[in-house]
Amino acid sequence: MGINDLYNQIIVENSRSPHHRHAVGGATISLEGVNPSCGDDITLQLRVKDGIVQEAGFTGEGCAISQASTSLMIDLIEGKTVEEANQLAGLFFGMIKGEVTGEDELDALGDAVALQGVSHMPSRVKCAVLAWHTLQDALGEQA
Amino acid sequence: MKNLLNEFPLLAVPENGKRLVYLDNGATTQRPFAVLNAVEEYYKKNNANPHRGVYDLAMRATDAHEGARAVVAGFLNAEPDEIIFTQNTSEGLNLVAYSYGLEFLKAGDEIALSVAEHHSNLVPWQRVAKATGAKLVYLYPGADGRLTKEEISAKIGPNTKVVAVAQVSNVLGLAVPIAEIVRRAHEMGAVVVLDCAQSTPHMQVDVKALDVDFAAFSGHKLYAPMGVGALYGKKELLEKMPPFLSGGDMIASVHEQSTTYAPVPRKFEAGTRNVGGEVGLAAAIQWLTALGWDEIEAHEQALMQHALAGFAKLPYITVYGDAAPQGRYGVISFNVEGVHPHDVATILDADGVAVRAGHHCAQPLMEYLGINACCRASFAVYNTIADVDQLLESVQKVRGCMGFGDQ
Structure with a gap:
């Protein structure tokens, strides 16, 4: 895998995209x-x-992988049920661990599939999964 | 400097078809055959538990252990009984913090340290301060990363009992004005604890000439195995300090209710030591010093100048600390505008260039510099101008890779 496959256009653009970088009005949980x-x-x-x-947003700093992953995750989970959001997180972890590789199975992850290259880079796995672990913890506290 | 790469098996073999450009020497160096062979030789021919047996093999192991101590003593211009073998710099600094700091500091005393300290020379002193009621007082470098005389005079005062500083910062790569610090500290009646982890690989360190009270360094940053290092302490200080760890081999006699301790340095060396590592450390010191300090410094300075001149041409690179190469040893920390250091390191790694990215165990310095993290290229005697050229070539790909259209 080349370096441009890891830092593909979707990751590069989403790592700097401001559209989810904001506080959420009436937030029920912040983690x-x-x-x-x-x-x-x-x-x-x-x-x-x-x-x-109903709505999600984030603030913070980190590498392109962590920031893009957070933004892509929010794209995906807004409007979903808590159960669906948890299922998507499970699917994302499966992709990053290299356990789920089928295109059809990963379809539900939408553009977040752009992070699949991280499954070949053990040193960057933590960056990719940070947002998703935080999501699961947040949803767990909510419940 | 002659080409040394063939003396380092890890560097001589390409990785994934690419030559490894190893620029993380500030974290740990690679080891030459001279060291690897010395360790193997010890375990093949001389291994027994030193100080314990009367048989010939145990005597040879004792000779290896004490012989290595003599080599370390010579390296620092100390006496052998002022050298305590440790695991690494951290253990040496912890030993001083616990055995000296906890014993002799009290509420109202001050511990002066630079904000650039590695966590190893900072966290133990925080714990001492908490336990004794002493206060931590920080010295802050100027905008060029260097400590001024004014700052030294302002922060080291009559209440200062310990001054803990790194001779060379592991992030800024700059040497502190150690003569000025020692003079001021001693005038005020304080002891100086010198972290030599980043200085011993790059310059001759003479503890007698520096007149420091304690000095600690690691073998693994000095071409020796991991898990061995040394602490120097002035003998009169070591003698009045209580032991750090206690147990086997550090005693004179033990009774049910009381113990008397072995003389220094054995008082501070509880349990079976890493003699194979010590032999490796002695071999590393002999291998390094045989190259000659003038030649080592000239070579590493040339690498540094070449890298700094190359970075200066790239407007999106920020180098931390005075960009003049004078007084800079082995380390250049930098950031690429708009790109997180971990992404920079991953992109460089794709070209076989290994640099460190992160906070470098110096979070208070990161806060002071107003950054979360940075990249660090750090050099060793085996690095070449070609290594620096590869670093400079690869770093120019970073912004393009991350979608910035300026190249």
């Missing part, structure tokens, strides 16, 4: 996720009502 060894640090805010993730 910080940190990778202490490398300094990736995001705060995820969610407004969950009637079991639906």
Whole structure:
């Protein structure tokens, strides 16, 4: 895998995209996720009502992989039920661990499939999964 | 400098078809055959538990252990009984913090340290401060990363009992004005604890000439195996300090309710030591110093100048600390505008260039510099101008790779 496959256009653009970088009005939960060894640090805010993730946003800093992953995750989970959001996180972890590789199976992840290259880069796995672990923890606290 | 790469098996073999350009020497160096062979030789021919047996093999092991101590002593211009073998710099600094700091500091005393300290020379002192009620006082470098005389005079005062500084910062690569610090500290009645982890690989360190009270370094940053290092302490200080770890081989006699301790340095060396590592450390010191300090410094300075001149031509690169190569040893920390250091390191790695990215165990310095992290290229005697050229070539790909259209 070449370096441009890892840093593909979707990741590069989403790593700097501002569209989810904001506080969420009426947020029902706010949770910080940190990778202490490398300094990736995001705060995820969610407004969950009637079991639906109505809106999500984040602030923070980190590498392109961590920031793009957070932004792509939010694209995906807004409007989904808590259960669906958790299922997507499970599917994402499966992709990053290299356990789920089928194109059809991964279809539900949408553009987040652009992060599949990380499954070949053990040193960057933590960056890719930070947002998704934070999401699961946040949804767990919400429940 | 002659080409040394063939003396380093890890560097001589291409990785994934690419030559490894290893520029993370500030984290750990590679080891030459001279070291690897010395360790193997010890385990093949001389291995027993030193100081314990009367048989010939145990005597040879004792000779290997004490012989290595003599080599380390010579390296620092100390006496052998002022050298304590440790695992690494961290253990040496912890030993001083616990055995000296906890014993002799009290509420109201001050511990002066630079904000650029590695966590190893900072966290133990925080713990001492918490336990004793002493206060931590930080020295801050100027905009060029260098400590001024004014800052030294302002922060080291009559209440200062310990001054803990790195001779060379592991992030800035700059040497501190150690003569000035020692003079001021001693005038105020404080002891100086010198972290030599980043200085011993790059310059001759003479503890007598520097007149420091303690000095610690690691073998693994000095071409020796991991898990061995040394602490120097002035003998009169070591003698009045209580032991750090206690147990086997550090005692004179043990009774049910009391113990008397072995003389220094054995008082501080509890349990079976890493003699194979010590032999490797002695071999590394002999291998390195045989190259000659003038030649080592000239070669590493040339690498540094070449890298700094190359970085200066790239407007999107920020180098931390005075970009003049004078007084800079082995380390250049930098960032690429708009790109996180971990992404920079991953992109360089694709070209076989290994640099460190992160906070470098110096989070207070990162805060002071106003950054979360940075990249660090750090050099060793075996690096070449071609290595620096590869670094400069690869770093110019980074912004393009991350979608910035300026190249």
